[in-house]
Amino acid sequence: MPQTLVDRIWDAHRVATTPGGADLIAIDRVFLHERTGASALKRMAEMGRSVHDPARVFAVTDHIVDTRPGRTDATLMPGGQAFISETREACRAAGITLFDVDSPDQGIVHVISPELGIVLPGITLVAPDSHTCTQGAFGALAWGIGSSEAEHAMVTGTLRLPRPQTMRVSFDGALSPGVTAKDMALALIARHGAGGGAGFAVEFAGSAVRALDMEARMTLCNMATEFAAMTGIVAPDEAAFAWLAGRRYAPAAFDHPHWATLRSDDAATFDREIAIDASSIAPMVSWGTSPEQAIPVDGAVPQGPARAHDYIGLDAGHAIGGTPVDAAFIGSCTNSRLSDLRKAAALLRGKRIAPSIRKALVVPGSMAVKRAAEAEGLDKVFEAAGFEWRMSGCSLCFYAGGEGFAPGSRVISSTNRNFEGRQGPGIRTHIASPETVAASALAGAIADPRPLLARVAA
Structure with a gap:
């Protein structure tokens, strides 16, 4: 049967279907941050549970850290220093890679994951942050979760959740000068409502999306959560493959014929379709x-x-x-x-x-x-x-x-x-x-x- 890109990745990761109808999905990567990561790891340790595969779990200090030059663990947020130090200790105990305050690789989780090649086409990636959908720009199924779900994913390598409906949002035509991916996202949400994507995994498609560079595609997918979508995704192409090539955690041998199959079939049926003329979009505020x-x-x-x-x-x-x-x-x-x-x-x-x-x-x-x-x-x-x-x-x-x-x-x-x-x-x-x-x-x-x-x- 013809499949959408989301269905293709979902089925490749489905371990089982539960009696209630939800699916058990294999999780390839988990990314934590210091606002919730330490508490999840501490609860696991208290219950005698360990990370199933530490090589697949990463953490970063990004939410609470001070951004002033010369920063240390000290933060302007009351009690923030404890979040940072406890995350450091918990990651060390669990054997998890942490991009700490003083790391040259530190940054916002959804920025550094692509920079380092942690996200890859066709994988599943979760983090306790709603903007994890940013990473769908590379053809990954990436979504935000809660702390308890993060614990489950780290211990079992799986998550239980219902299959989302599929939506395709097609932007065709050329963007006018001065119009960006941010404007595309705001135009979509303004026209169809902040709840318009609820219950859906949204595939962004069309000539205007294909014309975006990878950083612009990340911006577009990032805003999928503001549309109430489970995630946003773009079918990976040569631009995505070239962007990831040589990144630290990307495969050394970059010949993955499977990646070329990560697209929606021409005859695939989506539960909902939205079409937007890209030339009609102006800078939005x-x-x-x-x-x-x-x-x-x-x-x-x-x-x-x-x-x-x-x-x-x-x-x-x-x-x-x-x-x-x-x-x-x-x-x-x-x-x-x-x-x-x-x-x-x-x-x-x-x-x-x-x-x-x-x-x-x-x-x-x-x-x-x-x-x-x-x-x-x-x-x-x-x-x-x-x-x-x-x-x-x-x-x-x-x-x-x-x-x-x-x-x-x-x-x-x-x-x-x-x-x-x-x-x-x-x-x-x-x-x-x-x-x-x-x-x-x-x-x-x-x-x-x-x-x-x-x-x-x-």
């Missing part, structure tokens, strides 16, 4: 308290839930462009890779952010990204423009009780969520692409990056 509350940067705020309007402080009919912002943030597992930093820096080069911007940060997604950006002089471009240049980590993508923006700040951010308080109590977040963040920082207000891009291109 969120206006409310959910990613589905997003509009083109040259649009006006629609009528939405009263609570969203009250929190964000914008009424229906308000032009989103020109809305003053107090702070700017470039980072997160969505948009902190080298290509993201290059695009933002290209707009900022030789310019200075508006005096009204009280705080502007760039947080690279990994120490490898940081080094590569510095080798190109991007750090100097950002600093000259008025941004702080940080070390890698999740930082202010979410508020952990440490560093924050000034109370009541309105922030233009390349992160993935604009929930109430996501970047701190009372902080009003507008999510957008790094290019839109850069343009807005220069203007001191939400701004369309396309005029700046046109001038840079000229």
Whole structure:
């Protein structure tokens, strides 16, 4: 029978079907972070259970670490140092590879896993983080889990879960200049709702997706969880294989004919299909308290839930462009890779952010990204423009009780969520692409990056 890509990977990993109808799925890789990893490993040890195959489990300190230069285990988050030290001890006891605070390989889990070749086409990979779906860009079935599920996966090498329905989202046509994978994701969620992908594993397809580079595909898959999907995935192709070749944990012999079969059959049937004309998408920016509350940067705020309007402080009919912002943030597992930093820096080069911007940060997604950006002089471009240049980590993508923006700040951010308080109590977040963040920082207000891009291109 013709199969979708998701079904093909699922069936290859199905160990058994339980009496209740759920499947027992073999798990190839588990990735932990310090916010939940230590507690999972400690509970296992207390119950006399060990990691079945430590070579398949990895951990990183990324969620709580300070991103200020010269950082140590000390954190601004109260009690954060204990999370880091306990994770270190638990990983050592379990024989798990840890990319620690001072490791040259440290970074956000969904950034370093592809960098190191830990994720591979056709594998299953789980982590206690909802944005694990990022790694579906390489044709892997990757999804977020809870701490107890992480324990089960580490002890047994399996997880029990129901088979998801399949959805194909096809973006066909060419993206206009200044439109990015972030805008594609926000356009999808705005049109079909933040719950539109619930119960589905989403395959992103179409000519516009195939034209994306690997880092852009990661951005697109990253936002699948904001669509409420179990995961997002892109069929691997030569771009994916070339990107992974030579990575530390990738196979030394890179001749895997099986990988070429990792695609949906032409006659495969999906439970739901969505088609979007890529040429219809403009740079997007969120206006409310959910990613589905997003509009083109040259649009006006629609009528939405009263609570969203009250929190964000914008009424229906308000032009989103020109809305003053107090702070700017470039980072997160969505948009902190080298290509993201290059695009933002290209707009900022030789310019200075508006005096009204009280705080502007760039947080690279990994120490490898940081080094590569510095080798190109991007750090100097950002600093000259008025941004702080940080070390890698999740930082202010979410508020952990440490560093924050000034109370009541309105922030233009390349992160993935604009929930109430996501970047701190009372902080009003507008999510957008790094290019839109850069343009807005220069203007001191939400701004369309396309005029700046046109001038840079000229």
